[in-house]
Amino acid sequence: MKDIPSVNVSTPAKRRRFSFGDFIFWTFILWTNNLAPSIDHQAALQRYMALTAIPGISGEEHDVADAIIAELRQAGIADSQWCFDDAGEKTVPPGRVGNLIVNLPGTIDADAPRTMLSAHMDTVPICVGAKPVREGDEIVSANPESGLGADDRSGCAAILTAIVERMKRGGDGPPAVVTFLVQEEIGLRGARHLKREQVGRVDRAFNFDGGAPEKMTVGAIGGERMDIVVRGIPAHAGVAPQEGVSAITIAALAIADLYQNGWLGRVEKGEHFGTSNVGVFAGGEATNVITPEAKLRAEARSHDGEFRKRIVQEIGAAFSRAARAVRNSADQCGGVEFSSHVDYEAFRLPEDHPSIEAASKAIAITGRHPRAEIGNGGLDANWLFRHGIEAVTMGSGQHNIHTADERLDINEYLDACRIATFLIS
Numbered sequence: 001m002k003d004i005p006s007v008n009v010s011t012p013a014k015r016r017r018f019s020f021g022d023f024i025f026w027t028f029i030l031w032t033n034n035l036a037p038s039i040d041h042q043a044a045l046q047r048y049m050a051l052t053a054i055p056g057i058s059g060e061e062h063d064v065a066d067a068i069i070a071e072l073r074q075a076g077i078a079d080s081q082w083c084f085d086d087a088g089e090k091t092v093p094p095g096r097v098g099n100l101i102v103n104l105p106g107t108i109d110a111d112a113p114r115t116m117l118s119a120h121m122d123t124v125p126i127c128v129g130a131k132p133v134r135e136g137d138e139i140v141s142a143n144p145e146s147g148l149g150a151d152d153r154s155g156c157a158a159i160l161t162a163i164v165e166r167m168k169r170g171g172d173g174p175p176a177v178v179t180f181l182v183q184e185e186i187g188l189r190g191a192r193h194l195k196r197e198q199v200g201r202v203d204r205a206f207n208f209d210g211g212a213p214e215k216m217t218v219g220a221i222g223g224e225r226m227d228i229v230v231r232g233i234p235a236h237a238g239v240a241p242q243e244g245v246s247a248i249t250i251a252a253l254a255i256a257d258l259y260q261n262g263w264l265g266r267v268e269k270g271e272h273f274g275t276s277n278v279g280v281f282a283g284g285e286a287t288n289v290i291t292p293e294a295k296l297r298a299e300a301r302s303h304d305g306e307f308r309k310r311i312v313q314e315i316g317a318a319f320s321r322a323a324r325a326v327r328n329s330a331d332q333c334g335g336v337e338f339s340s341h342v343d344y345e346a347f348r349l350p351e352d353h354p355s356i357e358a359a360s361k362a363i364a365i366t367g368r369h370p371r372a373e374i375g376n377g378g379l380d381a382n383w384l385f386r387h388g389i390e391a392v393t394m395g396s397g398q399h400n401i402h403t404a405d406e407r408l409d410i411n412e413y414l415d416a417c418r419i420a421t422f423l424i425s
Helices: 020-032 041-052 062-075 150-168 247-260 305-325 354-364 380-386 410-423
Strands: 082-084 100-104 115-120 132-135 138-141 176-181 204-208 215-220 222-231 265-269 272-283 293-302 335-344 371-375 391-394 407-409
Touching: 041 062, 041 132, 041 138, 041 150, 041 410, 062 082, 062 100, 062 150, 062 176, 100 150, 115 150, 115 380, 115 410, 150 176, 150 204, 150 407, 150 410, 204 354, 204 380, 204 410, 215 354, 215 380, 222 247, 222 305, 247 272, 247 293, 247 305, 265 305, 272 305, 293 305, 305 335, 335 380, 354 391, 354 410, 380 391, 407 410
Parallel strands: 115 176, 115 204, 204 391, 215 371
Antiparallel strands: 082 100, 100 176, 132 138, 138 407, 215 391, 222 293, 222 335, 265 272, 272 293
């Protein structure tokens, strides 16, 4: 893995300087605007509406995969061109299906750069029961209790549209591979367990996920999660509280220590930046018992992997100190079981990366102005990077994701379809 520099996440990624050749290319595009591939708008919208109506939370993406395969077959993709990997068998708990991998052999120039497009098939639980309907220039869910599932069925539909449009031209195009990934919403598990050898060579990569189509996420933060079990000593809270050691007191002291010393919330130490949070706290069953056990879950994030590790170390040290500090009348103290695991490592693509250049050109042909950003959340691209697949993440029109007010901007989605089509044309 490449070294990941510390970055100021409050500002977008710095763009590279354009050459005179870039100026000529962009001027031509913006003046003529005739390089954008034509697509069947109605079919693209129907494709999205059909996919987003299918329930498919993380680990239950099989029906979504079946619908995609049916479209692939109808478009003329042979069964020998697609397969599933075993990612679903490696997750805990196991999923019902793995990542769907589709191979598109090059028919124009087999030696041309091989392009990968990706999107994730799963949605968050609030999207089960989505009933997509059109309202003006948007698609929303007619079910007021349900999210829309545009994250990330619009990414899947945009890529599927690109495949269909390519096949309409007899399948002509440079070599490409498409991955429809599983279990993104619960820790990027599909991308993490992607069977790299089944994907093959990748020269440039584009992950369609969230936001407007002109946004290019060219780097993202790294994240680590912690499980903390605090052990106390039970005692009767009314008769002999001095004989007990409260696990809740230990945890509260540790959290206060972290807050007071700047290791909780927004963490800034010199030039280093990160975040941390204690998000789950459970313990105790009765008010008349000194709590013997508390369980907590926490996370730390940073664009600097070493600094993220430092935050995790400080959290563990604070809980250990608190456990030693809280003692009963017999001078006994509690204890802590502390474990952590990395969800995803940070990454950042260089400004002159071929995927950024290609994405910028694809966005420009729609008349939009590409902008590069660094993300503060995990993406499938984090794990793709670890697999040697250096992807730019691009939007496909999703807004207010993970809420009942989620909506899809139709014009943005259709531009994402054009962008995906251009990238494999």
